[in-house]
Amino acid sequence: MQRGIAAGGRVFELIDTTPVIRSKPGAVEKNSFESGLEFRNVSFAYQPGGKTLRNVGFSLPKGTSVALVGPSGGGKSTIADLLTRFYDPSEGSVLIDGTDIRDCTVESLRQHLGIVTQESILFNDTVFNNIAFGDPDATPEQVERAARIANAHEFIIRTDDGYGTNIGDRGTRLSGGQRQRLAIARAVYKNPPILILDEATSALDTESEKLVQEALGNLMQGRTTVVIAHRLSTIQSADQILVIQNGEIVERGNHEELLEVTNGVYRKLSQLQAI
Numbered sequence: 001m002q003r004g005i006a007a008g009g010r011v012f013e014l015i016d017t018t019p020v021i022r023s024k025p026g027a028v029e030k031n032s033f034e035s036g037l038e039f040r041n042v043s044f045a046y047q048p049g050g051k052t053l054r055n056v057g058f059s060l061p062k063g064t065s066v067a068l069v070g071p072s073g074g075g076k077s078t079i080a081d082l083l084t085r086f087y088d089p090s091e092g093s094v095l096i097d098g099t100d101i102r103d104c105t106v107e108s109l110r111q112h113l114g115i116v117t118q119e120s121i122l123f124n125d126t127v128f129n130n131i132a133f134g135d136p137d138a139t140p141e142q143v144e145r146a147a148r149i150a151n152a153h154e155f156i157i158r159t160d161d162g163y164g165t166n167i168g169d170r171g172t173r174l175s176g177g178q179r180q181r182l183a184i185a186r187a188v189y190k191n192p193p194i195l196i197l198d199e200a201t202s203a204l205d206t207e208s209e210k211l212v213q214e215a216l217g218n219l220m221q222g223r224t225t226v227v228i229a230h231r232l233s234t235i236q237s238a239d240q241i242l243v244i245q246n247g248e249i250v251e252r253g254n255h256e257e258l259l260e261v262t263n264g265v266y267r268k269l270s271q272l273q274a275i
Contacts, residue, residue, distance in 0.1 A: 021085050023105040030104040033112050033193040034097045036061040037083070037224065042092035044078060051090070052078050053247045058240070062193070065225040067235035070244040070265065076228045079244070080196050083226065084113055114192030116216070118199035120183040122171035127156050128163040130171075131185045143189065150185035151215040152178070177212055184215045195225045201234055232270050241266065 037060040044053040053075045060066050068076040081087050082094055085106055093100045101109055122130050131146055132138030143163060147153040155178055159165040171179040180200065187195065200216060201209045213234060229235045236255040243251035243258070243265045251258055251266055258266035 021088060021106060023107070024102065027103060027105045028099075028108075030096065030099070030108040030112065033062065033224070036064075036097070037194070038095040038098075039079070039082075040093050040095060042079075042082065042089045042094060044075075044082060044087065044090050051247055053082075053089075055092070056244075056247075056249055057092075058242060058249065058252070060224060060226070060240075062224050063222060064239040065220065065227060065237075067227045067229060067238035067241045068244055069229060069232065069235065069241060069269065070250075072230075074244040075247040076244050077198060080115075080198055080226060080228060083194075083196065084115070085109060112192055113194050113196060114187040114190050115196045115198070116180075116183050116187050116200045116219075120171060120179040122167060122174075122179060122182060124166070124169040126161075126164050126166055127159070127182065130167060130182055131163075131189050133186055135189075138189070143185075146185045146189035149188045149215070149218045150181045151211045151218075152181040152185045155181075177209075180212050181215055184212065184219055188219055193223060195220060195223045196228075197225065198228045199230065201229075201231065232266075232273055 039056050039058050042053055042056045043051055045051045056075075056079065058066065068079060070076060078087075082089055083101075085101055088102060093102070095101065096104065096109070096112075123133070127147075128138070128140070128143055131143045140163065144153060147156055147163075156163060156165070165173075167173050167179075167182070171182065174182065184200075197216060197220075201212050227235050227238060232255075235241060239254070240252060241254060241258055242249050245265060251261060251264055253261075258264060259270060261267055
């Protein structure tokens with residue numbers, strides 16, 4: 001009983017915590033995504049005295065893709081966190097269709113976003129409920145369609161109970177590639193216009209990566225996509241590539257253009273991965 005009381009106190013303390021990022025009074029509902037995204041002179045610091053991002057600026061028209069590459073700790077994931085409003089910029093602004101995202105309600109902004117990360121977030125539940133997470137009205141046809149697009153249907157039907165199979169805590173009964181394809185199927189099911197892929201294939205073996213990469217290609221079709229990657233082979237087809245180093249954009253262009261930059265960071269990374 002004493003352990004339960006102590007644990008309950010910590011649970012209620014967490015529940016009562018006021019989020020730092022909240023919709024401001026008078027914030028508008030963002031019900032559609034029309035033209036694109038823009039980072040305008042964005043700087044950000046987790047702690048006073050040291051900036052993680054410095055004067056970052058780029059535009060991402062609707063239906064195009066941008067890849068963020070560069071050394072670890074350069075600020076790539078921070079850019080994704082600012083887009084999702086996990087944090088707000090210290091300076092500058094992030095715009096969606098020309099409107100500062102701080103002027104939109106947090107809930108309506110995130111309805112337009114789908115995120116697939118390196119670490120799949122799965123629950124101790126069935127395959128069906130993990131794909132249709134948050135939608136009590138999901139139909140078997142909708143879930144199966146999402147799974148097929150994500151290259152997940154074949155391995156799902158080989159499990160004991162198909163879409164009714166319990167995958168264990170955090171998906172421990174599945175392989176890494178299977179977990180990742182299930183996370184992609186969830187993103188497909190949500191059908192977001194804006195997609196964020198944060199190192200979505202970096203922890204996979206070659207065979208699993210091929211299947212997941214094909215699934216990501218299916219998912220990215222027609223969507224506005226932000227891709228964070230260390231493996232340059234996964235982002236060569238991006239419409240624009242931004243090289244982030246020490247919180248700044250040091251190079252920008254497509255794959256071919258950046259390979260032509262003498263002593264460029266992207267060129268060096270490409271040569272190292274080709275060895």
